[in-house]
Amino acid sequence: MRIALVSDCYPPRLGGMEAQVHGLATQLQTAGHRVEVFTITPGSGDPIDGVAVHRLGLPRELPGGWLVNPAAARPLRAALRTGGFDVVHAHLGVVSPFAMDGVRVAHGLGLPVAVTWHSVTARAEPVVRALGYPRRWARRGAALSAVSPVAAAPIRRTAGARVALLPNGIDASFWSPAGGIGAGRPGALRVVSAMRLAARKRPLELVSAVARAREASGVDIQLTIAGDGPLRGRLERLAGATGGAWCALPGRLTPVELRELYRSAQVYVAPARLEAFGIAAAEALASGLPVIAPRASGVAGFVEDNRTGLLVDDDAGLRGALVQVAGDHRLLTGLSSYAREAGPGLDWSNVVGAVIAEYERAIAG
Secondary structure, three states: OEEEEEEOOOOOOOOHHHHHHHHHHHHHHHOOOEEEEEEOOOOOOOOEOOEEEEEOOOOOOOHHHOOOOHHHHHHHHHHHHHOOOOEEEEEEOOOOHHHHHHHHHHHHOOOOEEEEEOOOOHHHHHHHHHHOHHHHHHHOOOEEEEOOHHHHHHHHHHHOOOEEEOOOOEOHHHHOOOOOOOOOOOOEEEEEEEOOOOHHHOHHHHHHHHHHHHHHHOOEEEEEEEOOOOOHHHHHHHHHHOOHHHEEEEEOOOHHHHHHHHHOOOEEEOOOOOOOOOHHHHHHHHOOOOEEEEOOOHHHHOOOEOOOEEEEOOHHHHHHHHHHHHHOHHHHHHHHHHHHHHOOOOEHHHHHHHHHHHHHHHHHO
């Protein structure tokens, strides 16, 4: 199958959606398909890991990291018209003008279209409903999908059509647990998280929750948050104000370093509420860590409550869950054992099969 992936965001830009689109491209090629990526992210025009990348954007990002180029639709149309593609797969975040243009252009050329949402529309749902494009796309035969039930629900409401689940993929063999379940130091609990240190990911709330759980449980809960971002300074000050020796901020880690961090920990916490999927949490679960996360986030799509983790309703519930696992060794051992046995079930081999099924649905549509 010849496939065009259309995404505003792509490497070398860093982010979950960028990594997922590139991962999908490489996995599809490994499966024998021919893939080309179209993006407006600046960068080299050379292939990445053997994937052809067409960069149709401005030479550099606009202030604030905005990616906009209304003129990109014309070269995209020319490439799709002559490229012999069997399907066009557009990847959308909350704001994705280029990918939306890609859907419009592909429909205009009569090409089958698949559309995947990687973000939760949340407060933007009334705007999306008013603009009406999910419903129009569905009526024209596009196969609509989203990365989690949380991301799919508002699109399903606005489109009035089927929205399939197309979860993100991980390399399960890379993240697989090593050795036995770590008991940790007596009277201590090692908690980890990985995120961009930005308000939407709620790292400040995580530090506050751990500080209160330490006080309530009397257990030495050690927290490590991997990642970087604009809130790093505030996090350092907040941790310092609460006796910050228990809170480590090592910055952005390589995948190997992150895997070793997960293997040295006992619990992973994903505090964000507006999380469409939570790839770091999925990788942590694949590493054998039970996950604590909000019930309303996309992480709940692959975490089984009281089996591979604990799902909570609010910050008080998050604090309570930390107190619970810190004080109940049997609970923690049971969660860890089941997490290591079950994992998130999101290996790329499974995900690619689901993607191809969506392409076939688009072609049939």
